[in-house]
Amino acid sequence: FSRIGSSAPATPVLPAPDEGYPKFLRNADPEDNLPAWDGVDAAFQGVDGLIRFFEGQSYSTYNPAAKTLSDPSSIRDKWGKVKNNLQETGKVDAALDLESYVYLFSGDQYYRYSVTSLNPPVLEEGYPKRLATNEEGLPTLTDEIAFAFSLNRKGYLYYRGGRLYAEFDPSRKQFLTGRPPVNWPGTLDGRAFDAAYTKDGHLYLIAGRTYLKY
Numbered sequence: 001f002s003r004i005g006s007s008a009p010a011t012p013v014l015p016a017p018d019e020g021y022p023k024f025l026r027n028a029d030p031e032d033n034l035p036a037w038d039g040v041d042a043a044f045q046g047v048d049g050l051i052r053f054f055e056g057q058s059y060s061t062y063n064p065a066a067k068t069l070s071d072p073s074s075i076r077d078k079w080g081k082v083k084n085n086l087q088e089t090g091k092v093d094a095a096l097d098l099e100s101y102v103y104l105f106s107g108d109q110y111y112r113y114s115v116t117s118l119n120p121p122v123l124e125e126g127y128p129k130r131l132a133t134n135e136e137g138l139p140t141l142t143d144e145i146a147f148a149f150s151l152n153r154k155g156y157l158y159y160r161g162g163r164l165y166a167e168f169d170p171s172r173k174q175f176l177t178g179r180p181p182v183n184w185p186g187t188l189d190g191r192a193f194d195a196a197y198t199k200d201g202h203l204y205l206i207a208g209r210t211y212l213k214y
Contacts (some may be wrong), residue, residue: 033064084128085109094145095197098155099170105145105157108132137173139166149196149203161192188212 028034035053042054051062058072059079085107086092096103102118104111109128113121132142143159150156155168163186168175180186187193188207195206203214 030067033062033067035060035062035069083109086111086128094148094157094195096148096150096155096157097197098150098168099153103138103148103155105131105148107144108142110134110138137170137175138168139175139177141166147193147196147205149198151198151203158193158196162186185212 023029025034025038025040026036028036033051034040035055037053037055040053040055043051045051049064051064053060053062054075057075059075060072061070062068063070086104086109089106092104092106094105096105097115100115102113102115104113106128108130110131111128112124114124117124131138131145132140134140138155139157141157141159143164146158146160146162148155148157153169153171155170156165157168158165158180163179164177165180166175166177185205188205188210191207191210193205193207197204205212205214
């Protein structure tokens, strides 16, 4: 296509269609690799060479090499999926109750809930997000979070088996990373901590079947 030079968007100049066109989809030329449908809402050919045709709530894939068209599949089931570690693994690595939000961490993702929307829990719009690329001041970590807790209006996220931690200040949207204090218990009965939380001014650390209270 050619485009007329202009500072404003120009309408593409289309060449004349091939001889013999337009044609009905039902009578499409086999070389055109089109489905014999009553209409197509959208279509594209991927880098894999396969052509996807969308119509209504279904789509089919045409393989030009094999000259085969797949049976229709649900668009919602195949194309509406978003990477979601909680749905894939069903596992929460750590939880953090801080200010007006509750954060759940699963793999490289985190989930945010308003404290007023926990019964039943309603995930906030736009989540989950990747922790490594978050823009709300949480630690930009690529490691899985081992456990987390809040204390004095700050959040503490421990990773790499609790050997490192990040301190998160939601009011400033800043975080610091470092190593736990020397007197911080690295393990409990030789086992790394699995979870932590605060209640009534006390900090609880849980490892396996045992726990510590501060």
